[in-house]
Amino acid sequence: MKKQLTLLSMLFLMLSLLSCNHFSDEKLTDGKNLFNKHWQFVKQNNGITIEKVIGEDKVIHWEDISFPHSANIEPLVIKGDQWQGTCFYKKQFFVPKKYSHKHLALYFEGAMQVATVYLNGSEIHQNKGGYLPFYIDISKHVIAGERNSIVVQLNNEDNPQVPPGKALKDLDFNIYGGIYRNVWLIVKEPVHITNPLEVDHVAGGGVFVSYQNVSKSSAEVNVKTDIINESLSGKHVYVMAELHDGDTVVSKNSSEVIQTETHTTQILNTNLQVNAPKLWSPSSPYLYTLRVKLFADDEEVDSESYQVGIRSIDITSEEGFKLNGEYLQLRGTNRHQEYPYIGYALSDNANYRDAYKIKKAGFNMVRLSHYPQSQSFLNACDELGILVMNAIPGWQYFGDSLFQENAYKDIRKMIRVDRNHPSVILWEASLNESPMTHEFMEKAHSIVHDEYPYNKVFSCGWINYAYDVFIPARQHAKPPFYWNNYKGEKPLFIAEYGDWEYYAQNAGFNQKAFKDLTDDERNSRQQRGDGQKRLAQQALNYQEAHNSNLQGDAFGDANWLMYDYNRGYAPDIETSGIMDIFRLPKFSYYFYQSQADIDSTSESEFSQPMVFISNYYNDPSFLKVKVYSNCDEIELKVNGNSFARQKPDNDRNSTHLEHPPYTFLLPAFTPGKLEAIGYVKGKIAAKDIRQTPEQAYGLKLWIDESGKPLQRGNDDIVFAYAAVVDTSGTILPLAENSIRFSVGGDAQIIGANPTNAEAGIATVLLKVESTAEMIHLKALSDGLTENELLINLE
Template identity: 35%
Template sequence: MTILQKQKTYNQQPKMRTRLSFILLLLAMNILPGFAQQVWNFNLDWRFHRGEAKGAEAVNYDDSQWEVVSTPHTVQLMPAEGSGNRNYQGVAWYRKRFRMPATKYTNGTVSLQFEAIMGKQNIYVNGKLVKEHLGGYLPITIDLTAAGVKAGDECLIAVMTDNSDDKSYPPGKKQMTLDFCYHGGIYRDVWLIEQPAVHITDAVEKGEVAGGGIFVHYANISEKSAEVYVNTDVENSLNKPQTVTVTNTLLDAAGKKIKTWTSKVTIPAKGSKTIKQGAKIQKPNLWSPENPYLYTMRTQVLANKETEKRDTKIGIRSFEFKGKDGFWLNGKRYRQFMGANRHQDFAYVGNALPNSQQRRDVQRLKDCGFNLIRVAHYPQDPAFMDACDELGIFIIVATPGWQYWNKDPKFAELVHQNTRDIIRRDRNHPCVLMWEPILNETRYPEKFALEALQITKDEYPYPYRPVAAADLHSAGVLENYDVVYAWPGDDEKTDGLELKAQQLNKNMLTREYGELVDDWYAHNNLNRASRSWGEIPQLKQALSLSNTTRDQHRTTGLFLGGCQWHPFDHQRGYHPDPYWGGNFDAFRQPKTSYYMFNSQIPVTEGEPMVYIAHEMGQFSENDVVVFSNCDSVRLSIFDGEKSWTLPVEKYGEADRPYNAPVVFKDVWDFWQAREYSYKQRNWQKVNLVAEGIINGKVVATTKRMPSRRSTKLRMYADERDRKLVADGSDFIVVVCEVTDDSGNVRRLAKEQIKFTVEGPAEIIGDGTDIGANPRQAEWGSAPILLRSTTTPGKIKIHADVLYPGTHSPTPCDLEVESVPADCQFVRGLGIDASSKAKVSGSASSSNSSSKQISDEEKQRMLQEVQDQQADFGVTK
């Protein structure tokens, strides 16, 4: 983990943490005096213009009429249903005028790091082009010192971004035939960093095989001991050789010193040297998804009485893929993988998620019981990776690419460079289990596949190397790659490549499961249900996913499980409908399938749970489905007038089984319920109670009642364990529900909810035409995205129906509080109150640059995608 990642505001700690823990956190983040680099948050006060702007790189260019925005930023806010190549594609400009803050080090260097900018970019410093870059998912660093910028100088940064179709660099595929979106903009964080003249290098910028930066690796790991090694690459930017003391200290989770290594070396003038240290430690606390224990490697470089310090979070773990003996973690056979894929798409803002939402997504995936995430189809935000380390989920990191191959050799070179940079960026994360260094669902030459594999070995030449994974049927993969993507049952086939894979003792994993489309063009699918469609579609989705999830729970050894496609609803390029197959909608509101996955977490790892997937409405099914991780479930109706007890059928591994849905036949009868509520006026008796039973004892209980008339509004903030941070970029989801007198959500309510906010926050998309405010209630709720300002404090949200009346639901209020950001900011110059009033975060959807093409051309393009997916078994 780099200092930039630790500076991130998603590390804001809950109030219940002790003062000691908070101090240790600050130490780890290098915020207390005397610790390391100076790092400034550079996200605030960018001027933004969507479209061409001739001469916008010039210092004297008039940008006073441009919007004022904060990064992470998207070039265009989109409606929650904005799929089908409707998002803006083209040029957009960002400009920020600032004064270089006071520096700390003598002859230090100052750089600007963009965590990612979508598409291709030209970056200018004071009107001069300093970098051209291709690709939208990896960091870009600008050396401001080399550009002549000094402390106290007024400086202009101008960035031209372009997310237009461009086949010359990966992914390369036209968005109108793409299964996701190239949402544009500076959509991840921007940081200003000062380092001393003698400093630790950046692994991506150094561009050295298995080199640069800090590289922590291991050997001979067991429960008794482990060998921990750290390579520290130090650069001397001065004209004279420098004597340097490099100290690495291993700290446990409580901050206690475990081991210290110190080396004294001489770094040549204008040169660099890698210092290698390491030793054996006793009784290591081993990292796993069930025990995500993190140590800290504290690196200190002392030269000329100036010290640079870095903290790298690490996890010590061993793993091995043993073919028929399965996957082994920390010396023991590990359970099946129950995983998912993840796109970074979110409602309205596209890819522009703050760090807190990256972490909340990992928490949501963990709550689904997933222990493996395949990132689709590109490297994720560093904050997402940090959260996977901390919360405990393995990761397959994919190089950018999907269904496209360009025969120009430069294209393959760019793919390989992406892979190298991904490994250099993510190699210290204990969560990384596999690299996917090829192009997904793409026919590429064998030479390319073998080169990609060799890169993973060259860039990580040490034991416990994350392995390489790719499709079984792709050229060069079966005989050479460590893990192959296949299907349940392929480990038992008696012919073809599947049989050869068995003979080669290859472990198999399903990279994407759950898709059961009627035909590719229509994309009707049991797995896909918009939350707005209500009870029955969501239930059928949950049951369909339950069946395909059960298929992944095989215990043959070779087959290791699979990854659901896809736990979050998201926008797509080639289809007018968003992908509705998520366990959460695009706002991260749970669907019924979430509770099915949540029931897969055994009580040894979580809590006993029982969930009634039934609304007791006039359209509800007669059967009642219950999801639970208990031994059995007792279901009672009408205050216990009738009850039934059924076992929770379990499949697969005994210690981590798949828990099948419990189906109680012919329980619900609307007309019988009507007898109590209408004729007997005893509506309170109309209820369902489910009790989860383990070893004969009731350990979990839930009650369900049908909703009556809509009478009230109720709000909650989906903060989880992270408060809203006053950094100008952070946001939380606030949900307003329509309820009856008893608090039951009125699922079929169709109210339009109008939100108003008092205090230091704003509603994303307020005043635009994307349907953000007022928001139509769907399945009983209406969400908004509430974004902070840079002022911490209390925020009052008021919700009311758009057209109130005597019998309309009564309004409600909610108060949340934003907390100070633990970082220092570099503000923009010339940003006054009047210009800030124009801040909208992005523009409305009315200015899309989507191209209109003939029906024949559309059919040709879509047929290409369909053929490609069929080629890789996606329609299987």
């Protein structure tokens, strides 16, 4: 009995220690260790101070969390009252004794926005800025062979010296608190390849990949590797670079062998010749694997791997944008990185799904508005073939000298972190819509070229000064021509269009046919639940503006915007997205999808024939049937009878479109079925059907995986949808039923629950925990047949 009590006491003590200290027993290995699990979190309240946190005050009630993490679950519509304040994260971890002479570092991909880091009770680092990573060498602070305690004090309150700098109540987006991207613990030998942010080297740090003499027959891949010797003696070092095409090494070369002394850095250059390279482009986003190995005294001591794409770009005012020597018109959008409820705390897979939807919508380009976004999103752009305009944080604010210095640092960080992505073609080293001085713009432009000192590198800014490319919004000019009469020397890209000119200037339409529209009906800010007439108007706004942009010399444009989002200064959601905040499409989504050409030689799902009927076929007064398609002809059938077969529209809003829509005017409304059949070269290529909805019967349930199946083990998160349907499965577009979701398995529902359907569909977020293997999702609504979904996880 006494022995049993002793064992129980020991067990209780161990559990208490684990509970109090939240000790992580995860095994460290050489290289990058994902450090997202086994953290604890608390907001600063009830007298909680950093001293109490470091002193492990037992009164503090910690929440067990993992990254990515939002400091606050917000309501769907934040109404200008987003949480701001100080919070704390802590974690205990063990460093084996054998790592006592290793280089150890922490790498935070994103923490909003002033982070003060403590290790074993001492402050070791402070980072200002929430949109870019930071690197902390902890080698001298870690106690090998013992438990170590890390604490991060994080504050996302207004800070006029940290870009974007503007107070949240006046800002056009939200600065959500939390450590919302991945955290890594890096273990390396004293002689190693540096991280891009480990050393403050202009155009240095880590591995820098660039390309010269790129053609279909050959290309040169230049690999510049920044190394450091933190050992106690000098070393003979060299780098070997290998370019892999799958399992095949297509090129391999080594740098010269050099002597590096203790506590010094060196740059090693390696050039690779590639014959018949597979060039990266939006239509063929081919990626090679580059492996860089570092040898010290003939022993391999470090290695890094990257996905790289061989391509060349050029931008001129005379010929526009050229990719691999061929002209390409950019058709783009803008993206904010927020989700409802959780703010910026998206899983890597969720970021991929956002990129997938952009590609699926027919875009070949995205502007990161108005800040750098995650590596997982850029990796997805590389993989899917989406060109990127990268941007430093900024919007309608130009601060003091400290603010400006921090903005310069952001430019350097952005380029050092993102320079190897083949998708990135433009560097927006400009504070969006902010009254920058000439001195600031000159220096910002200069920093871009200092950090990327090769030909065909392009800075851009919204003011026509200093930068390589001029990127105004459409509304920065006046109707009716906007930028179509632009005669400047710089290449022109229209970075925003389709919203403000219809919302505030209200000048988009000058046709008499639209004189009776109210302001709400006329503008581009439309919710999915606002009805098909207003959704059709939003799509027409974008069509008119995009068609107008194509009449000038701009080499591309980016609509405002892809997804609806919350704003600090406004009590409502900004709804000019072509998808809503839940990533459900509006009619305008399909207009853009129709502008992507069909590639008959490709099996890619992004270049196939498509047809979409932008009419619910439920309203006798809405007899205009507009069909979006990239096909040659459309035949419209009403209840099985052919109504018309015709070519695309030829009106003032379609003159320069790749694929104008098709407009059919029905003489009367006959309930039943509309069918649009798309023909390519006389053969049926795609169809769409719209069925008049009948009485509500049940629920249809699905999740949005968008190219990435829901995964366990990485805090993956997806949208779960429940639609009100009739007996034939047709969604009732006017349904607003209250729907409750429930989940079985290691998962949780985030968001209002129950929640009302909007335009027939209710949405929540579904988050998967690490141990889940199967999830049982169910949706219920009074008077309707319930539905359930079994999800097997990878």
